[in-house]
Amino acid sequence: MNCDEARLLVGAEPTATTPALEEHVQGCAACARFRAEMRTLDANILRALQHPPDVARAHAPRPAAWRQWALAASLLLATLAVLGVWVLRPSDTLAREVVAHVQAEPESWLATQELSAGGIDAALRRSGIELSLTSDKVTYAQSCWFRGHYVPHLVVQTARGPATVMILRHEKVRERRSFHEAGMSGVLVPADEGSIAVLGREGGRLDALAGQMQKEIRWLPEPH
Amino acid sequence: MSERLSAPDSREPIGRLFESLRPDLLRFAHWLARDRSLAEDIVQESLLRAWRSREALQDPRAARAWLLTIVRREHARLYERKRLELVSLDEVLETPAGPRLAEPDADVFALRHAIMRLPIEYREPLLLQVLGGFTTEEIARELSLSSTAVLTRLFRARNKLRVICGMTPAPDVPGSEGAR
Numbered sequence: 204m205n206c207d208e209a210r211l212l213v214g215a216e217p218t219a220t221t222p223a224l225e226e227h228v229q230g231c232a233a234c235a236r237f238r239a240e241m242r243t244l245d246a247n248i249l250r251a252l253q254h255p256p257d258v259a260r261a262h263a264p265r266p267a268a269w270r271q272w273a274l275a276a277s278l279l280l281a282t283l284a285v286l287g288v289w290v291l292r293p294s295d296t297l298a299r300e301v302v303a304h305v306q307a308e309p310e311s312w313l314a315t316q317e318l319s320a321g322g323i324d325a326a327l328r329r330s331g332i333e334l335s336l337t338s339d340k341v342t343y344a345q346s347c348w349f350r351g352h353y354v355p356h357l358v359v360q361t362a363r364g365p366a367t368v369m370i371l372r373h374e375k376v377r378e379r380r381s382f383h384e385a386g387m388s389g390v391l392v393p394a395d396e397g398s399i400a401v402l403g404r405e406g407g408r409l410d411a412l413a414g415q416m417q418k419e420i421r422w423l424p425e426p427h
Numbered sequence: 428m429s430e431r432l433s434a435p436d437s438r439e440p441i442g443r444l445f446e447s448l449r450p451d452l453l454r455f456a457h458w459l460a461r462d463r464s465l466a467e468d469i470v471q472e473s474l475l476r477a478w479r480s481r482e483a484l485q486d487p488r489a490a491r492a493w494l495l496t497i498v499r500r501e502h503a504r505l506y507e508r509k510r511l512e513l514v515s516l517d518e519v520l521e522t523p524a525g526p527r528l529a530e531p532d533a534d535v536f537a538l539r540h541a542i543m544r545l546p547i548e549y550r551e552p553l554l555l556q557v558l559g560g561f562t563t564e565e566i567a568r569e570l571s572l573s574s575t576a577v578l579t580r581l582f583r584a585r586n587k588l589r590v591i592c593g594m595t596p597a598p599d600v601p602g603s604e605g606a607r
Contacts, residue, residue, distance in 0.1 A: 211600040214582035216556070216563065240594055241585065245557075248588060251538040252558055255457035255466070 209234045217241035217307065239348035242307030243300070250303070297374055298382040298391055301400045304349055304356070305367050306385060311358050312365050312404075314342040329353045331425040332370055334416075350374065359412065364403065366412055370420065372397040379410075396422045441481050444490055445474055451491065452498050455558050459502045459551065461543055469505060473497045495559045496569055499551070506547070534592050541591040549584035552577055 204223040209231070212219055217238065228235040305311065317340045326344035327334055330353055342365070343358035350373065357368045376398040380391045389402035392413045399420075401413045449470060456466035456473075477484075477497050484493055542550065552570065555561045561569070567577045582600055590596050 207600055210597055211578055211582050214585050214597060214600070215578040216581065217585075237597060240589070244585065244589060244592055244594070247534050247538055247592065248542070248553075248585075249557055251535045251542060252454075252458060252554070255454045255463065256461060256539060256543055 206231060206234055210237060213238045213241050217245045218309070220310065236348045243304055243349070246303030246307045249306075295382075297371075297376070297398075298380065298389065298400070299384060300350065301369055301371075301389065301391075301402065302382075302384045302387055304347065304369070305387065305402055308345075308347075308356070311343045311345070311356065311367065314358060315360075317342060317360075318344055323357070326357070327355045327370075329426065330355055330370065330372055331423040332372070333421040333423060335419050335421075336415075361403070361408055361412060363408060366401055366403040366409060368412065368416055369400040369402075370394070370397070370416070371400060372422070372425070374398050379413075392417065394420065441484070441487070442478070444487055445477060445494065448491055448494055449474070451558075452494055455495055455554060456498050456502060458542070458554050458558065459499065459547075460505075465505070469498060469501045473501045476501070492559065492561065492565075495555070495561075499555065499569065537591045538588060541588050545584055545587060549580055549587065552580050553584045556581060 204227040206227075209224055209227045212221070212224055213234065214237075228238055323334065323336075323341050323344045326346045329346040332355055334355075336359070340360040341357055342360055343356070345356045346353045347356040347369075349356075349369070349371070352373050354372065355368075355370045357370075358365050359368055374397050376391050376393050378393065382389050382391070387402050387404055388409065389400060390409050390413050391398055391400050392410075394417055399413055399416050401409045401416070403409055452470045452473065453466055456469040457463055460466045460469060473494065477494055484490060542553070545553065552566050555566045555569065556563075563574050563577050563581070566572075567574045570577065572580075579600065582597075586596050586599070
């Protein structure tokens with residue numbers, strides 16, 4: 204499979220996996236990044252389509268000029284209000300994007316085979332992170348393109364089922380924040396550099412796992 | 428009167444099943460037609476057609492996909508019949524839909540508008556895939572296209588939406604858009 208074929212398949216069906224595609228993205232960073240972006244986009248498309256479009260056919264005659272200005276002004280105000288909410292509550296948006304990212308990689312929850320230390324290191328190294336997990340079993344480790352950076356995306360098997368960990372070096376949060384969305388519970392906690400997101404479908408020891416990560420992560424200089 | 432007599436009977440299990448799927452059908456029709464009252468007409472007509480042909484539905488588990496294809500065909504019929512009367516998108520987008528305060532995600536809001544603006548040849552396969560859960564091959568059969576043409580349309584639909592979300596558009600892929 205070449206890059207054109209991989210892009211066509213990923214762009215048409217971002218969650219598609221075939222042996223040929225997997226083999227290609229393993230060796231092609233550009234296509235791997237494209238796939239991660241398309242999966243994030245697809246999760247947003249799904250969210251966008253969840254509700255019918257909020258439009259109604261305009262039966263009324265065209266509004267007078269002053270009405271158009273009033274409409275433009277009210278739309279501007281509404282947009283500013285939305286941006287205000289968005290800017291003032293960045294952790295909400297971050298949490299949603301984390302959930303969307305996890306939803307876009309459903310296979311991550313299914314892995315059961317414990318990864319070797321080398322496999323985990325490969326996912327962490329790209330972000331300049333070392334982790335010495337001593338007690339938990341890591342069954343998924345990828346370096347994912349998220350908000351303009353490669354971030355480690357791990358799945359750790361806990362007593363309450365799998366939990367996802369994303370180490371977000373470039374996303375600062377001021378304080379711990381919990382969230383529930385799309386059947387998942389999660390916490391975002393500050394870290395020495397950036398933040399850590401931990402998500403699970405069964406609840407459980409998310410805070411404990413987040414605390415453990417805070418202690419066990421070693422921040423190295425970021426590779427260029 | 429005859430229409431009323433042939434309407435789905437919600438006392439029968441199959442009628443209840445059809446009714447339970449009405450919200451899904453309405454959402455699908457609404458995204459296709461971009462107009463709520465048209466979408467309601469399409470769904471009503473589709474449910475009547477489905478009720479009349481209910482013997483053809485062998486497996487109730489396939490009801491959702493079966494009904495969605497009926498809705499799609501009903502929309503296509505209407506689109507052909509009333510081509511010149513269908514909604515002007517400029518008019519639609521001019522109406523004060525406005526961003527929802529409860530939906531503070533700028534990307535999702537922008538995507539909703541962008542999906543509305545997608546030409547029908549891109550919007551239709553995208554809706555069948557994302558809302559309908561149809562495979563590429565099923566979409567190809569439904570739209571009488573080759574699988575490659577469907578893949579190309581889906582790729583181009585998403586590539587247009589990438590730009591809306593601030594991502595660099597991917598280079599276009601060589602591909603056929605032709606019918607089978």
